[in-house]
Amino acid sequence: MKFLLNGTVLAIILLLLTILSLFIGVSKVSITDIFHLTESQMNIIVSSRIPRTVSILISGSTLALAGLIMQQMMQNKFVSPTTAGTMEWSKLGILISMIYFPQENIIIKLIFAVVLSVAGTFLFVKLVQYIRFTDVIFIPLLGIMLGGIVSSFATFIALRTNTVQSIGNWLNGNFAIITSGRYEILYLSIPLLILTYIFANHFTIAGMGKDFSTNLGVNYQKVINIGLFITATITALVVVTVGTLPFLGLIVPNIVSIFRGDHLKNALPHTAMLGAVFVMFSDIVGRIVVYPYEINIGLTIGVFGTIIFLVLLMKGRHNYAGER
Numbered sequence: 001m002k003f004l005l006n007g008t009v010l011a012i013i014l015l016l017l018t019i020l021s022l023f024i025g026v027s028k029v030s031i032t033d034i035f036h037l038t039e040s041q042m043n044i045i046v047s048s049r050i051p052r053t054v055s056i057l058i059s060g061s062t063l064a065l066a067g068l069i070m071q072q073m074m075q076n077k078f079v080s081p082t083t084a085g086t087m088e089w090s091k092l093g094i095l096i097s098m099i100y101f102p103q104e105n106i107i108i109k110l111i112f113a114v115v116l117s118v119a120g121t122f123l124f125v126k127l128v129q130y131i132r133f134t135d136v137i138f139i140p141l142l143g144i145m146l147g148g149i150v151s152s153f154a155t156f157i158a159l160r161t162n163t164v165q166s167i168g169n170w171l172n173g174n175f176a177i178i179t180s181g182r183y184e185i186l187y188l189s190i191p192l193l194i195l196t197y198i199f200a201n202h203f204t205i206a207g208m209g210k211d212f213s214t215n216l217g218v219n220y221q222k223v224i225n226i227g228l229f230i231t232a233t234i235t236a237l238v239v240v241t242v243g244t245l246p247f248l249g250l251i252v253p254n255i256v257s258i259f260r261g262d263h264l265k266n267a268l269p270h271t272a273m274l275g276a277v278f279v280m281f282s283d284i285v286g287r288i289v290v291y292p293y294e295i296n297i298g299l300t301i302g303v304f305g306t307i308i309f310l311v312l313l314m315k316g317r318h319n320y321a322g323e324r
Contacts, residue, residue: 007269007270007273010270010273010274010277011273013277014057014273014276014277014280017277017280017281017284018053018057018280019031020284021049021052021053021056021280021283021284022045022049022050022053023049024284024287024288025044025048025049025287026292027040027041027044029041029044029045029049046180047179047180048178048179048180050180051178051179051180051182051183052175052176052178052179052183052283053280054183054186055175055178055183055186055241055242056175056276056279056280056283057276057280058186058187058189058190059186059238059241059242059245059279060245060248060275060276060277060278060279060280061193061271061272061273061275061276062186062189062192062193062234062237062238062272062275063081063234063235063238063245063248063249063275064248064249064252064253064271064272064274064275064276064278065193065196065234065268065271065272065275066080066081066230066231066234066235066249067079067080067081067231067248067249067250067252067253068249068252068253068256068264068267068268068271069196069203069227069230069231069264070084070227070228070231070249071253071254072203072204072206072207072227072262072264073203073206073207073224073227073228073231074125074128074139075207075208075209076136076139076140077136077253077254077257078136078137078139078140078250079139079140079143080140080247080248080249080250080253081231081232081235081249082147082246082247082248082249082250083140083143083144083147083250084121084124084140084143084146084147085120085121085124085143085144085146085147085150086117086120086121086124086147086231086232086235087147087235087239087244088120088146088147088148088150088151088154089116089117089119089120089121089147089150089232090113090114090116090117090235090236090239090240091113091151091154091167091239091244092116092120092150092153092154093109093112093113093114093115093116093117093236094109094112094113094167094239094240095154095157095158095163095167096112096116096157097109097111097112097113098163098167099157099161099163106182106185106240106241107185109240110185110236110237110240113236113239113240114232114233114236114237117232117233117235117236117239118228118229118232118233118236120146120150120232121228121231121232122225122228122232123146124142124143124146125224125228127142127146128142154167172243172244172296172297172298172299173242173243173244173245173296173297173298173301174242174243174296174297174298175242175283175297176294176296177242178241178242182241183241183242185237185240185241186237186238186241188237189233189234189237189238192230192233192234193272195226195230196230196268197265197268199223199226199227200264200265200268201264201265202218202223202226203223203227203264204262204263204264204265205218205223206218206220206223206224206227207262207264235249242297243298244298245279245297245298245301246298246301246302246305247301247302247304247305247306247308247309248275248278248279248301248305250305250309251305251308251309251312252271252274252275252278253267253271254312255274255308255312256270256271256274278301278304279297279301282297282300282301282304283297283300285300286299286300
């Protein structure tokens with residue numbers, strides 16, 4: 001596994017999967033046709049395959065980084081946009097925008113999703129700071145409970161407003177709906193990635209605690225606010241564009257931290273590449289296993305993510321037992 005997390009190896013695997021992704025689909029476009037594509041094949045590549053592949057790369061890398069930042073800020077390896085309720089708040093924002101602004105305007109959806117995602121994430125953090133759990137496992141449990149309440153409330157509103165079918169598109173990730181003109185909003189996450197790299201050392205210091213950060217002259221609360229804003233906004237961008245991608249922000253940072261340590265700046269490129277590889281592989285499997293149909297990415301990631309998470313839990317339990 002350590003060999004696979006080598007930067008060069010990850011980059012090669014990601015490149016191969018990216019090329020493979022461009023030539024898998026119902027409409028047959030072979031890699032041998034690349035130099036003499038018909039007009040129809042060119043349209044498929046430009047309008048569907050490239051947007052899908054680019055959205056997978058951006059979504060996978062940014063959500064993995066969002067999980068990494070959140071775990072660093074909360075000093076808890078079980079926290080992620082999934083277990084902090086961030087994704088549920090984003091879906092509630094999308095639902096509210098659909099009710100009051102029914103016209104198809106992705107910018108309106110994004111604004112509502114970002115606002116509620118940021119507000120919900122900060123609410124989660126304030127609750128954690130107020131309750132002051134002594135056991136780290138209770139922090140993600142609080143986030144899951146809060147997310148469950150938000151999700152139930154959103155379902156209730158959807159039932160009352162007859163928007164259940166519409167909001168269902170965002171309940172499970174689905175790259176099949178990605179075409180040219182529907183994914184470009186993901187490019188807004190690129191400035192956030194640059195901001196993450198700039199503040200990487202500050203995030204690492206903040207992850208060591210308030211007292212330690214203050215002694216080093218770091219404005220702890222400001223850094224926490226910046227980190228949480230980045231994670232909430234990235235999550236909203238992905239949910240608005242492709243829907244929910246579970247486990248990604250939880251397991252990828254944990255895998256990288258095992259082999260690369262907890263220094264955020266050193267882990268950033270590996271986390272981004274592994275996140276993109278994980279989503280790309282899951283999407284390709286979903287397109288192949290029931291070809292010519294496909295399985296939603298949310299389901300394939302859920303299956304693989306559950307298996308990997310259980311392995312990580314068992315490994316952690318085994319190590320803990322060995323130390324005792």
